[in-house]
Amino acid sequence: MTSTLPAERIRAARDGDLVVFAANGFGFASWMARVPDVRELLDLTPGLLALILLAISAGSLIGLPVAGRIAQALGATRTVRLGLALVAPGLVIAAAAAQAQLPLGWTMAGLFLLGLGVGIWDVAQNLEGSVIEQRLMKPIMPWFHAAFSGGTVVGALVGAVVVALGVPLVAHLGVVAAVSVVLILWGTSRFLPAHEDAAGPANVSTRQRSAWLEPRTLLIGVMVLAAAFTEGTANDWLAVAFVDGHDLDNAFGVLALALFLTFMTAGRILGARLLDRFGRVAVLRGMFGAALVGCVLVVFGTRELAFVGAAIWGLGASLGFPVGMSAAADDPSRAAVRLSVVSTIGYTAFLAGPPLLGLLGDHYGVLQSLLVVGAVSVLALLVVPAARE
Numbered sequence: 001m002t003s004t005l006p007a008e009r010i011r012a013a014r015d016g017d018l019v020v021f022a023a024n025g026f027g028f029a030s031w032m033a034r035v036p037d038v039r040e041l042l043d044l045t046p047g048l049l050a051l052i053l054l055a056i057s058a059g060s061l062i063g064l065p066v067a068g069r070i071a072q073a074l075g076a077t078r079t080v081r082l083g084l085a086l087v088a089p090g091l092v093i094a095a096a097a098a099q100a101q102l103p104l105g106w107t108m109a110g111l112f113l114l115g116l117g118v119g120i121w122d123v124a125q126n127l128e129g130s131v132i133e134q135r136l137m138k139p140i141m142p143w144f145h146a147a148f149s150g151g152t153v154v155g156a157l158v159g160a161v162v163v164a165l166g167v168p169l170v171a172h173l174g175v176v177a178a179v180s181v182v183l184i185l186w187g188t189s190r191f192l193p194a195h196e197d198a199a200g201p202a203n204v205s206t207r208q209r210s211a212w213l214e215p216r217t218l219l220i221g222v223m224v225l226a227a228a229f230t231e232g233t234a235n236d237w238l239a240v241a242f243v244d245g246h247d248l249d250n251a252f253g254v255l256a257l258a259l260f261l262t263f264m265t266a267g268r269i270l271g272a273r274l275l276d277r278f279g280r281v282a283v284l285r286g287m288f289g290a291a292l293v294g295c296v297l298v299v300f301g302t303r304e305l306a307f308v309g310a311a312i313w314g315l316g317a318s319l320g321f322p323v324g325m326s327a328a329a330d331d332p333s334r335a336a337v338r339l340s341v342v343s344t345i346g347y348t349a350f351l352a353g354p355p356l357l358g359l360l361g362d363h364y365g366v367l368q369s370l371l372v373v374g375a376v377s378v379l380a381l382l383v384v385p386a387a388r389e
Helices: 009-034 035-041 046-099 104-137 141-164 171-190 204-211 213-244 249-280 280-300 303-316 318-330 333-364 371-387
Strands: none
Touching: 009 035, 009 046, 009 141, 009 213, 009 249, 035 046, 035 104, 035 171, 035 213, 035 249, 046 104, 046 171, 046 213, 046 333, 104 141, 104 333, 141 171, 141 249, 141 318, 141 333, 171 213, 171 303, 204 213, 204 249, 213 249, 213 303, 213 318, 213 333, 213 371, 249 280, 249 303, 249 318, 280 303, 280 318, 318 333, 318 371, 333 371
């Protein structure tokens, strides 16, 4: 795809979207770093904690299907900013409600806003990224997802420090919201003009039905769902599992999450070379196999082996989602509608994952319930061939 814009302008948009992805990850991980503290403040069982986390997923799944239309009407710049306008107050409301030990509905309302904003923001930043990728004629989508992962690493590491220092929830997440505002205003100011960034997802609403009937698209969606479950389960539950299952304090639980996120980020940065050399199917098989091994080490290993397992799990979770996006977009003329279908299937993992793990955690313990990730990884291994180039 050609563009009338100079290369420097497109590269500026690339840099801006990298910042937007990173800010998204930073804000999300900052909240997740405080989940063990929220659980203690509100005296939550795993099942009740799952219900609270479900509010984020519900908000995201409502935002996801409408975000494409919003981006078509407003452009990616204003759509990302709209998402931010929901995320920032959502963070503050959830933090304030938990810190004041208000009824659970208040915390859930804040998290619903957070999830709704993240869903809108996420789709818009990916749409902008797909247009930039087409203009540059380079497969750089994994780098955008690596920026998101890098943001989560920073958010988790900062979270570990503030947890160790005993910083109140409102102070921590209030600063995170303010930093996010600054980063997003700068990043989106470098986005492509509206006539450029709106080119990708045309005709999604009129073509979506036929894409739902394509076996390859549905199988890629199942693979992306498995990848999202593998990644999302760690985001939601890994810190809690280390605290409960390995008898560690909250700061070490957050460090385990940070280790997972660090290796996931590294896998996304370095994975492009592996994909070029070995192809999608071989690399994805290796990655989902690594996720399975890492999960087993986390659950059954000693404390030291559990941290090793968190790293291997993070590496294994790194490429399933972005490679699934690339596979869905192999045919440019069908990319938009197929990405919509695959994303919708994949994001259901964020809805189903928290309550499933919470219910299992009530009966078997949070640590043992993580074995579901191993089962999902086996499912992913069976459908990986659908992503073949």
